[in-house]
Amino acid sequence: MLSPKKVKHRKVFKGRMRGAAHRGSSLAFGDYALKALSCGTMTARQIEAARITINRTMKRGGQVWIRVFPDKPLTKKPAETRMGKGKGSPESWVAIVKPGRLLYEVAGVSEDVAIKALSLASNKLPFPCKVVTRRTTL
Template identity: 45%
Template sequence: MLYPKRTKFRKYRRGRCNKGCKEDGSTELLCFGKYGIKSCEAGRISYQAIEAARRAISRKFRRNSKIWVRVFADIPITSKPAEVRMGKGKGNTKGWIARVLKGQISFEMDCVSLSNAQQAAILAAHKLGGLSIKFFKWS
């Protein structure tokens, strides 16, 4: 569901996730909402995990809030089928991932109470797998 309609290239190299923060400083700031979910480490998030976290947050709030998703899965991941011989090119696209840097904001929330936002952040953290995240509010 959350993947681009078209990209410049069909297949990318996997690459590495940077350990540091972005240079422009926009990772630390909330732009839209009052509460946010920030990643504590660099990593990859699949498009299914992003959608599952978004659904968990919206169900916790019963759709009475504003939610902004600040990450987008735009890098294709390929794999070859099982029991296929080596060679013959790169495999087909299996899914999409988003690279997340340390300190990058993943989700923002508004029009909710602090306790509800914290509980929604915990639910979203469970959906995002091994990536550790931190909840914070606008000050």
């Protein structure tokens, strides 16, 4: 699973997911990409599951770039614990995704294979996504 090697603070505030993505919203590496249409959080497990789906569909041909990284700790209190007594311990890592953010980029395969791989990967994610190509973004 993806996780940061070192963080400044063990626990962070929950925060708000407002507005559209400005960074990471244009194709930089590949010819096809998976773009988020709404905001949400992607866990490290979801990022890995979608990556495996893309690689299997492309039969390990071409290249895949992961454009998100889970850098925010998600805390959770133990089961059957009373309220209070502080914040729970870090449980997993998540990436905050805003609308317009590119999640994965693909190159080196045909268009139909890339679109199929990215659409199958979007089924693994907790928010709606669409496949964009270099032609549609220019």
